[in-house]
Amino acid sequence: GQNIDQPTEMTATEGAIVQINCTYQTSGFNGLFWYQQHAGEAPTFLSYNVLDGLEEKGRFSSFLSRSKGYSYLLLKELQMKDSASYLCAVRDSNYQLIWGAGTKLIIKP
Amino acid sequence: ETGVTQTPRHLVMGMTNKKSLKCEQHLGHNAMYWYKQSAKKPLELMFVYNFKEQTENNSVPSRFSPECPNSSHLFLHLHTLQPEDSALYLCASSLRTDSSYEQYFGPGTRLTVT
Numbered sequence: 001g002q003n004i005d006q007p008t009e010m011t012a013t014e015g016a017i018v019q020i021n022c023t024y025q026t027s028g029f030n031g032l033f034w035y036q037q038h039a040g041e042a043p044t045f046l047s048y049n050v051l052d053g054l055e056e057k058g059r060f061s062s063f064l065s066r067s068k069g070y071s072y073l074l075l076k077e078l079q080m081k082d083s084a085s086y087l088c089a090v091r092d093s094n095y096q097l098i099w100g101a102g103t104k105l106i107i108k109p
Numbered sequence: 110e111t112g113v114t115q116t117p118r119h120l121v122m123g124m125t126n127k128k129s130l131k132c133e134q135h136l137g138h139n140a141m142y143w144y145k146q147s148a149k150k151p152l153e154l155m156f157v158y159n160f161k162e163q164t165e166n167n168s169v170p171s172r173f174s175p176e177c178p179n180s181s182h183l184f185l186h187l188h189t190l191q192p193e194d195s196a197l198y199l200c201a202s203s204l205r206t207d208s209s210y211e212q213y214f215g216p217g218t219r220l221t222v223t
Binding site for chain 1: 113149150151152154157165199206207208209211212213214215216217
């Protein structure tokens with residue numbers, strides 16, 4: 001079966017750096033997405049990786065290793081507004097998105 | 110209006126009621142999706158429409174019935190639901206289904222079945 005694993009919850013301190021990991025086992029691979037979802041709101045797109053390596057976008061970076069079935073989202077200079085759930089999703093060979101259950105990130109002052 | 114809108118935002122219905130959820134996208138996209146989001150579970154894809162044609166139906170019970178009259182509008186008709194159907198129902202759209210384009214989500218409808 002297809003599976004996406006990510007930690008259920010993480011806690012970090014304002015101003016620090018946090019890395020959220022995602023491992024996947026899917027039938028084929030056509031890209032990996034990270035979304036942010038604040039409580040009670042819609043998921044919003046953060047990043048997309050289809051080739052191995054690091055994609056940087058401001059304070060957020062996303063890394064992909066296709067051979068290891070692994071990705072991480074790196075958040076720098078954490079702000080209180082970064083408290084949210086972070087969803088990892090992989091597009092499989094049928095271009096269907098397979099979603100992880102999300103990682104709830106709690107930022108403490 | 111911009112982006113993806115959904116109405117109503119909250120809905121409480123009895124198990125014998127019939128109701129409909131509405132989604133509208135103002136992004137010029139050709140693909141639209143219905144997802145179910147339950148607490149601490151992955152998003153569950155329910156239905157996919159590409160250029161108004163249904164392309165996916167992931168074993169969804171018949172008490173959920175989608176309708177896509179055009180590329181901008183998507184409905185989810187509900188009847189004789191069960192309490193376990195209580196969840197957040199999210200609509201999303203993307204330029205196409207067979208591409209790397211991200212999906213844009215609406216704010217969701219919080220459904221409670223009593």
